[in-house]
Amino acid sequence: MTATASRPGRVAKLPPRERILDAAEELFQSEGIRRVSVQAIAEKAETTKMAVYRHFETKDALVAEWLRILAADYQAAFDRAEADHPDRPREQILSLARFIADGLPALSYRGCPFINSLAELPDRAHPARQVIEQHKALQTRRLVAMCTRAGLPEPEEAAAEITFVLEGAQVSTQNGSIDRTAERLLRIVEGIIDRDRPSREASGPGAD
Structure with a gap:
């Protein structure tokens, strides 16, 4: 959108x-x-x-629909990563990291719409907050699946670390506390997915 x-x-x-x-x-x-x-x-x-x-019946319904469209844009990034790098989960993960890194300049003055919205919507029953929570849960499941296909020994842990990096980079860009966030984001994510690569490759066929 x-x-x-x-x-x-x-x-x-x-x-x-x-x-x-x-x-x-x-x-x-x-x-x-x-x-x-x-x-x-x-x-x-x-x-x-x-x-x-x-x-839109209510303002809350309008907010929820706006966030639903944004969530679909983010899920489309997963679809593109999988389509552009079939059967190459490591490259799919890096593609997602690049998607976030490329969007960081806009966050420097607008901030992440999901993070901003959560701060304004403390009620977990709010329909817009539910959209965000469902989107984040789906995002985590898809990232765990990519980490699993990449052969990472602890895919859930790796997905959590990558999520911390991606979301932390967005917050740090928004508040200006860290410089070169895009460059550092990509380097850290690559380090996470390649951390045990030599041993994985020695023990069997690699995911890429």
């Missing part, structure tokens, strides 16, 4: 639902979920508050 609502001449050409989602994305990213009203989203989308509620 791309934020197109603020581009002159394009707003009116998009279907109303897409205009609303694009406007919501831009405002939620720049101002936060709780500070943005439905009226502000309607004005940004060049529509009416009533029209917003025709497409």
Whole structure:
């Protein structure tokens, strides 16, 4: 999903639902979920508050749908990694790390939408928070599966370490505490997946 609502001449050409989602994305990213009203989203989308509620029953439903689209984008990165590197799980993992590394510059001024949203949604019953938790659980399962296919001796532990690195790099980029985060992220992830590679290759056929 791309934020197109603020581009002159394009707003009116998009279907109303897409205009609303694009406007919501831009405002939620720049101002936060709780500070943005439905009226502000309607004005940004060049529509009416009533029209917003025709497409989304509540503001919470709109937030959940925005995050669902973002989650689908991240899951698509897994799909691309698997399609671009068939039967090469090590390269699939590195492809995911590069996907995160390439997105770090944008996080330096916007932050991770999932992390930002979790901070604003303490209620675990909130539909948008449930979207995030389900997305993260699926992401972990897919990463564990990649680590398993790569022949890592403790795939769940490796997946946890990689997740800590990927998410930690995003937070560190957002708060500016660490420099060269992309470069370091890739080096650390590569170190995790290659840590026991010589012994694995000596004991049997490798995953790559």
